[in-house]
Amino acid sequence: MIDTHCHLDYLEDATAALERARGVGLKGFVLPAVGPENFERVRALAHSHPDVGYALGIHPCSVDRLGDGALAMLEDALTAHADDPRLVAVGEIGLDHFVPHLNKSLMEELFHQQLRLARAFELPVILHVRRAQDLVLRGLRRFGIRRGIAHAFNGSFDQARAFTSLGLRLGFGGAMTFSRAHQIHRLASGLPLEDLVLETDSPDITPSWMPKGSANQPSQIPGIADYLARLRSCKTDDIVRVTSSNACASLPKLAALLASH
Numbered sequence: 001m002i003d004t005h006c007h008l009d010y011l012e013d014a015t016a017a018l019e020r021a022r023g024v025g026l027k028g029f030v031l032p033a034v035g036p037e038n039f040e041r042v043r044a045l046a047h048s049h050p051d052v053g054y055a056l057g058i059h060p061c062s063v064d065r066l067g068d069g070a071l072a073m074l075e076d077a078l079t080a081h082a083d084d085p086r087l088v089a090v091g092e093i094g095l096d097h098f099v100p101h102l103n104k105s106l107m108e109e110l111f112h113q114q115l116r117l118a119r120a121f122e123l124p125v126i127l128h129v130r131r132a133q134d135l136v137l138r139g140l141r142r143f144g145i146r147r148g149i150a151h152a153f154n155g156s157f158d159q160a161r162a163f164t165s166l167g168l169r170l171g172f173g174g175a176m177t178f179s180r181a182h183q184i185h186r187l188a189s190g191l192p193l194e195d196l197v198l199e200t201d202s203p204d205i206t207p208s209w210m211p212k213g214s215a216n217q218p219s220q221i222p223g224i225a226d227y228l229a230r231l232r233s234c235k236t237d238d239i240v241r242v243t244s245s246n247a248c249a250s251l252p253k254l255a256a257l258l259a260s261h
C-alpha cells in the first residue's frame, strides 16, 4: 500500500507515524511541500526514511502570503535537486476556488508557472483542485502535462474522465468515508480501478471512524482500502494491488525508489 499524499512534516511525530503505517502494510509514502518554508523540511524528512518520496511546489492556498521570490526559490530547489531520486513530483500545486478571498488571478499565474516547471523538469504533478476542475484541466493541456495525481478528487464523471484521459490518476481518501459524500462514492465505485490511487492527506481529512478533530495518519490507508473495496464490491487485496501499481505508474521515481530499497 502507498499513501500518495501525506503531510508528514505536519504530524507531531512523523517517525512514529511511519512506523505504525509500515506495521499495517504500507510500503511507500509521498510527502508534498506547500511552499518554500517547508522545502528543506520535506526533503530532510524524505532523506531520513528509505520509503518516502517528496514533492516540491507552492500550494494554491499559500498564494496570498507568498513573497515575490517564491517561484524563483522553487525553480532553484528543483534545479538543485533534479537528480535526487527522492524528488518524485512537483506539488502540491493547483487551484482552489472554494476558499474565499484568495487572489484567483495570481493563483492561476502561479499554477501555470509551476506547470511550466513540471514540464521543464519532466516531473509529474500532485494537484490540489477545488471548484476549479475545468480551469486546472485547461492548464494541464496548455502545458502538456501527462502524468500525476489529482488529490482528494471530487467533480463530475466527465471531469474525472478528462483528467484520466490526459494520463492523470485520481486520489481518494478520508472524504470518501463519509456517508453523505454521495458524489465521491459514485466516482470511487464507478471509475475504472486503474484510474485510482489511495491517500490520507494526513494530518487532514480524518476518516469517518476516527474521532473528530484527531490527526489523520498514514496508518489509516488499510481502512480506506477496505472502504473502497466495499463500495466497489471487490476484494481489498485487489484494491491494494491495483492502486499501488497505479501510484508507481503515476510517479516513476517513487517506483524506482521503492524498488531499490
Ligand SMILES: [Zn+2]
Pocket (backbone or CB within 6 Å): 005, 007, 032, 092, 201
Ligand atoms: Zn495536501
